[in-house]
Amino acid sequence: MSRPRPGEPAGPAAGNRLRLRKLVLAIVILLAAVGAGLFGWKSWNDAERSSRYAAWRQQLKEESKRNDVIAALREELRESPDRADARALLGEALAYAGKYSDAIVELRDAAKRDPEGVEVRVFLADVCVKLDLIDEAVKVLKEALQHAREDDSPQIGLRLGHIYTERYRGSAKDEDFRAARNYFQDARRHAASEAEAMDGYAGLFLTKGPEQDFDKGIAAYRELMAKHPDYPSAAKIRELLDMVDKAQSEPPAPDPKEPPKDGDAKKSGDG
Numbered sequence: 366m367s368r369p370r371p372g373e374p375a376g377p378a379a380g381n382r383l384r385l386r387k388l389v390l391a392i393v394i395l396l397a398a399v400g401a402g403l404f405g406w407k408s409w410n411d412a413e414r415s416s417r418y419a420a421w422r423q424q425l426k427e428e429s430k431r432n433d434v435i436a437a438l439r440e441e442l443r444e445s446p447d448r449a450d451a452r453a454l455l456g457e458a459l460a461y462a463g464k465y466s467d468a469i470v471e472l473r474d475a476a477k478r479d480p481e482g483v484e485v486r487v488f489l490a491d492v493c494v495k496l497d498l499i500d501e502a503v504k505v506l507k508e509a510l511q512h513a514r515e516d517d518s519p520q521i522g523l524r525l526g527h528i529y530t531e532r533y534r535g536s537a538k539d540e541d542f543r544a545a546r547n548y549f550q551d552a553r554r555h556a557a558s559e560a561e562a563m564d565g566y567a568g569l570f571l572t573k574g575p576e577q578d579f580d581k582g583i584a585a586y587r588e589l590m591a592k593h594p595d596y597p598s599a600a601k602i603r604e605l606l607d608m609v610d611k612a613q614s615e616p617p618a619p620d621p622k623e624p625p626k627d628g629d630a631k632k633s634g635d636g
Contacts, residue, residue: 449478453485481512519558560593
């Protein structure tokens with residue numbers, strides 16, 4: 366039997382101390398096991414919820430199932446009112462149902478609860494445009510752009526280009542024109558968004574306003590057709606270009622104020 370070290374208790378006190386150490390060790394092991402179990406349960410619960418939300422999002426495309434999804438999400442939020450993802454999905458569901466005024470309330474709340482959420486802000490911007498809230502759409506898309514992944518940034522830039530084009534159509538302000546032009550030019554640098562950016566750029570120059578430049582817009586459309594002949598709107602653009610070519614090939618109509626030439630006067634006299 367080993368002797369106790371100097372300063373250590375001997376006899377019954379030593380046995381009590383040993384039992385206490387074993388008890389503490391057992392508690393530490395138990396807490397670690399419980400913590401691991403809770404983490405595993407949370408991971409499973411999050412995965413299950415994500416799968417459920419993905420299924421609901423697919424069901425939104427079916428008009429007959431939208432009301433059921435909306436009811437399920439409202440019930441989900443009654444139990445967990447702080448869930449930004451559930452609130453964002455409810456906003457999407459309401460927008461799909463055409464209830465834009467209700468949708469924007471939920472989407473604004475979801476965006477506030479998720480300061481770096483990109484997807485919710487993109488959807489919120491679309492609803493803002495539906496409600497003609499152009500300034501708010503610009504604001505939330507700029508917020509989304511700050512946190513977007515590199516692959517997502519061009520599409521957000523395209524949205525901003527189109528929205529600024531609409532704002533320019535109403536304001537005729539040079540700053541709105543320049544903003545739209547710059548966003549289209551930035552989006553054009555990426556292969557995935559190049560064609561649509563060229564389309565937006567051309568349409569911008571054809572938009573009525575102080576910066577309208579018909580020749581530049583038509584030239585941009587010609588370049589688009591040369592680089593992307595299979596672009597989804599190619600048929601419509603080619604129809605426009607054919608009309609322009611036909612108009613340019615025809616001789617100009619005579620000016621009624623211009624005096625007739627000698628030959629024309631003779632013909633008139635012969636009649």
